[in-house]
Amino acid sequence: MGREKAHALLLEELIEKSGGCAVVDGGFATQLEKHGASITDPLWSALCLIKDPDLIERVHLEYLEAGADILVTSSYQATLPGFQSRGLSIEEAESLLEKSVKIAVEARDTFWAAKKSSSGHNYNRALVAASIGSYGAYLADGSEYSGNYGQNVTLEILKDFHRRKLQVLVEAGPDLLAFETIPNKLEAQACLELLDEQNVEIPSWICFSSVDGENAPSGEGFRECLDIINKSNKVSAVGINCAPPHFILNLIQRFKELTDKAIVVYPNSGEIWDGTAKRWLPSKCFDDEKFVQLSLKWRDAGAKLIGGCCRTTPSTVRLISKALNAEKCVSTIRQIA
Template identity: 25%
Template sequence: MKQPLILDGGMGRELARSGAPFRQPEWSALALIEAPEAVQAVHASYIAAGAGVITTNSYALVPFHIGEERFAREAKVLADRAGRMARAVVAATGAGHVRVAGSLPPLFGSYRPDLFRSDDAARLLAPLVDGLSGHVDLWLAETLSATAEARVVADMLAGDGRPLWLSFTLEDADDDAADLAQLRSGERVEDAVALALECGARALLFNCSQPEVMEAAVIRAVAERDRAGGKLLIGVYANAFPREPEAAPANETISPIRDDLDPQRYLLWVRNWLRAGAGIVGGCCGIGPEHIAAIAADCA
């Protein structure tokens, strides 16, 4: 098995665990604004753990989290700060092999394809792209709930030249339905693969969903990629949110973290994804440096 590319883990929950300023609605943007040194420390911890890619702390730089007025006034400046800090940590740690991924978030709220407005999406995306552009090695549009969200990103970055990774969040399911992986919009995994190939994306990933739904998504994505004869890396970085049918929406509360996903048990899931054909693995909310270290040691 080819050695996978290892991503970092979640930023927001790691900031909270470290004692950095953290709350809703600002989420991880609060530390970027008030305690940037804490953001740098989290980046450094993931590099030390063995991550080959760190992701800019730009996920919460959208009006839902920081407000319309602050977004209009500071979005580009804050995105630039997020990119500069990630790049500075790579330089300071001497980790020249580590790449910086520019996080492009869902623009109208996580897990909410129903709120997506195509006529306003480009306006919100533009300052993030402008602010990050001078600092990143690749683009990571993440926690996408629908192919329409991905298409806006791909259109804006057409001709940029840097790799584009598209990462979709999946509908969480109970054990009986875990093999029925689909996007939160209800679209099929195969629809996401088709869009990624059409847009020339370098990688298709699944993130910010529970580990239980990921393997089926990888299997289906690999099969559709191969059927289409395309070249597309497949990746996974799951979250550690609880498996509750009536869990609160991602944008409204700070969810608890599962106690059954310690590094060794998370690693068991990662091994399944790798056997299914994933070539990129890491973690999302609640998956920390100790999880990434376990993955890196296992893949060494």
């Protein structure tokens, strides 16, 4: 078996062990903020890689304890130009990217070493997904929710922006790559071409955002976005992150018509981020119980990976994990009967 196939099987096996639907962790910056971290900086949660890496490990462990099967690293907003703008050298910036993976891997290994020897637990050995945020996330102007990068941002510019970060993260040894809040077809194409050009062997997922529940933020239809992804064997899953929960069921049903790849969804709480004012706007916010009720519908509609994004917490993930495990037990009992 080739290494690429072996890596891809890790995700398939995790989904199978999880009863057909694995749990992704929740809002990372949200939990950092609950512990007192400031996330108003343009580096957002990545600032903690510089100032408080121990807090990053603490949050990873909280999500593992809550039942997350997949940890997403703290590298979403961590970019080489972003770190360099703070006066760091390229070597220091690359070291911080690597650290984001190492912290997550060490948290996973520590947690699993403590759990695997004890009987009666319902945990799986979690996988670590290295987060690669969109170009808009780096701009910190909210354009990951508009897809409006301007006419001067070309395919090559996007590839140049992502290339070295991709290389450093892969070399750091995650189990997966998570391309997040991709707002348009052009950036999805850039990610796909880089995966091929760099001959990346670990599986990836690509998640789009959506502001209308029907299309990518750019206004492009998901059919044209998924058509290019379906041609890639480097991408194991595709889906939506950081969109309101009430969009998700319809989008899963739409994606099921457009792709055979696993579907991953981790929406936000329903609040809306104002990228200019750097604050959450009041909106219809779903509490944890409602979020969990919806997550079961998402699972039944065909989602294979479910978690939370901004403004969700370990309590959200804990309830999702418990609900999915309870459903798994019922299904097993029915099969035996």
